[in-house]
Amino acid sequence: MLQSKHILIGVTGGIAAYKICTLIRDFKKSGAEVKIIATPNALNFVTKLTLQNLSQNEVYVEEFDVKNWKPEHISLADWADIMLIAPATANTISKIAQGIADNLLTSVACAFSKKIIMAPAMNCNMWQNETIKDNIKILQKRGIEILEPENGFLACGYMGKGRLCSSDKIFNAIEEALNYSQMLKGQKIVITAGGTIEEIDPVRYISNYSSGKMGLALAKSAYDMGADVVFITTKDFDVPFKKVMVKSAQDMQNAVNDEFDSSNYIIMAAAVADYRVKEHSEQKIKKGEQDSITLEFVKNPDILAELCNRKLFNCSETNKNEILRFAQNDVQAEESHDVKSACNDKPVIVGFCAESENLLENAKAKIAKKGCDFLVANDISRKDIGFGVNDNEVTILNKNGDILKLDKAPKNIIARKILECINMK
Ligand SMILES: Cc1cc2nc3c(=O)[nH]c(=O)nc-3n(C[C@H](O)[C@H](O)[C@H](O)COP(=O)(O)O)c2cc1C
Incomplete structure (x- = not known):
């Protein structure tokens, strides 16, 4: 042995x-x-x-x-x-x-x-x-x-x-x-990390407080468990596995899409900006005479939802009618969850959600809407867990409605437990 x-x-x-x-x-x-x-x-x-x-x-x-x-x-x-x-x-x-x-x-x-x-x-x-x-x-x-x-x-x-x-x-x-340590041998796992960086001009950007530490902990644990890891990140960490550096949500989506077909798992731990500025300026925006300026924002792609839809369309023939009904918006919100659940093909898609209130309620609504296999919910209203710190406390939901709460622990321990949980699907 x-x-x-x-x-x-x-x-x-x-x-x-x-x-x-x-x-x-x-x-x-x-x-x-x-x-x-x-x-x-x-x-x-x-x-x-x-x-x-x-x-x-x-x-x-x-x-x-x-x-x-x-x-x-x-x-x-x-x-x-x-x-x-x-x-x-x-x-x-x-x-x-x-x-x-x-x-x-x-x-x-x-x-x-x-x-x-x-x-x-x-x-x-x-x-x-x-x-x-x-x-x-x-x-x-x-x-x-x-x-x-x-x-x-x-x-x-x-x-x-x-x-x-x-x-x-x-x-x-x-x-x-x-x-x-061999638990994930032969499995390719794509993990995203960090907050996306949406440029305003060559010197300014909007982003968020995500440190990338949870994604990093997941990637390191998956590597220790024998997985072939692709780490798509906005934060530069030294890692012994494949790392793809990205900035914006669009870059991140392209990088994840490139890996989609060959992946067994995709874990979206990055904090992707919902919006980006509509007009990215090629030159530095100069301070003018006016007291205020207005930036217009447009919606970023919903990477998680689009991955789930792509997986849906890759599903087996037996689900085809259901899938078509889904594509034609012919299913109600609660039914769409069942249709998406009928599809078990790879990759297993894991989303993260950061909530500052009504954690479980919002997480349940999100997993139903997006159709991912698992959703890991973080409470970001607490200062001792989540963004930027070393500890986390999460609740994992699966598409069948099962809920698993992981008590506060260092992110590497939480990461291992998340990987064990999604691997036992
Ligand atoms: C005969 C003898 C037996 C010892 N047995 C133990 C022991 O079983 N466990 C322990 O924690 N310290 C024991 N000690 C004390 C350690 O040797 C001592 O704390 C030492 O600084 C440990 O160094 P190290 O941790 O760098 O190896 C023993 C000391 C002696 C003289």
């Missing part, structure tokens, strides 16, 4: 470090490639030579032992499909939770954008320490999976919770996480 998977194991200075030796063997036996980063303190408990022999790879300890142009904390993070930190000491847990990167292991963890699993092991009083408890919560909130320690006799002589969980449990968690 782990054939050719790249597992990066961080070993820290806890007494349970010796238990990792058998785990490394198990991973190797299952066909995985294993690389080890040990903290300098870990080498008090297990030797570099042992780790090196078992992993059949060099063991990385020193951050400034730089051999290549790309420093180790970046190249190891790029190499790995997953990172396991086991045993994780109270010290390393707390440093990673607080963003401290003062050795190779903590620096790699800081630079790691894929899945991290941690298996803490420590004295039971350390595990009960309020600071450690808070730091564990911070890590969990960021999507790091914590395999809690078990109860039992501890090496320090105490009885209590603190013993490293079983090797089987760690192995299974890694296997499950790596399988999850």
Whole structure:
């Protein structure tokens, strides 16, 4: 199951470090490639030579032992499909939770954008320490999976919770996480992000507050889950998948249309301007004598609705009559939803809506009107979620009327849950 998977194991200075030796063997036996980063303190408990022999790879300890142009904390993070930190000491847990990167292991963890699993092991009083408890919560909130320690006799002589969980449990968690990372293998996902930029003249434009962070989180998660991602964005992010930079709603529509036929999913997370200026000036508009000026706006294309209609027309023959009736406006609004639902062909289309009031009511009306397969509704009246910030809280509606509310969480966690949800359609 782990054939050719790249597992990066961080070993820290806890007494349970010796238990990792058998785990490394198990991973190797299952066909995985294993690389080890040990903290300098870990080498008090297990030797570099042992780790090196078992992993059949060099063991990385020193951050400034730089051999290549790309420093180790970046190249190891790029190499790995997953990172396991086991045993994780109270010290390393707390440093990673607080963003401290003062050795190779903590620096790699800081630079790691894929899945991290941690298996803490420590004295039971350390595990009960309020600071450690808070730091564990911070890590969990960021999507790091914590395999809690078990109860039992501890090496320090105490009885209590603190013993490293079983090797089987760690192995299974890694296997499950790596399988999850294949969930969208072979699927092409187009994701839009950011607010569109509607130019007034060469130096001025109108736009909106969308930061593109939700779209970026979706694109990164889809990539981690094995998808072939096309990221169509107005904001310039560094990403390891295909990125198409666009400005206006019209540019964005063209870019999405180019990808339509070969896509399995289209997720419209961008905030597309409803209107653009009617007369775009080729020259900078000069300040005149008048106290006010008027700009006239015209409607932008409704990208989501047009995508849904295009999909409708690509539907199978059996729905043809219904589709024609729909095209001739011969169906009532509520019926049009049923007609659109009859069409199950690809791509699955996911819309986003930002509402400042009556979230659910407006979202229900929007999904019925547009005919998309899923609609993700955001409440933008709240300052702690949505536009510009790192957290979100959304409600997902599907075309059958099912509703799923996702509690407030960082956008990367929300992104994963959205992708899981639309993939289980
Ligand atoms: C014998 C001995 C055993 C230790 N076992 C643990 C342990 O199981 N868990 C833990 O969190 N710290 C343990 N410590 C303390 C850590 O080694 C210490 O906090 C160290 O700074 C951790 O460094 P690192 O996180 O960079 O590896 C132990 C220390 C000693 C001397």
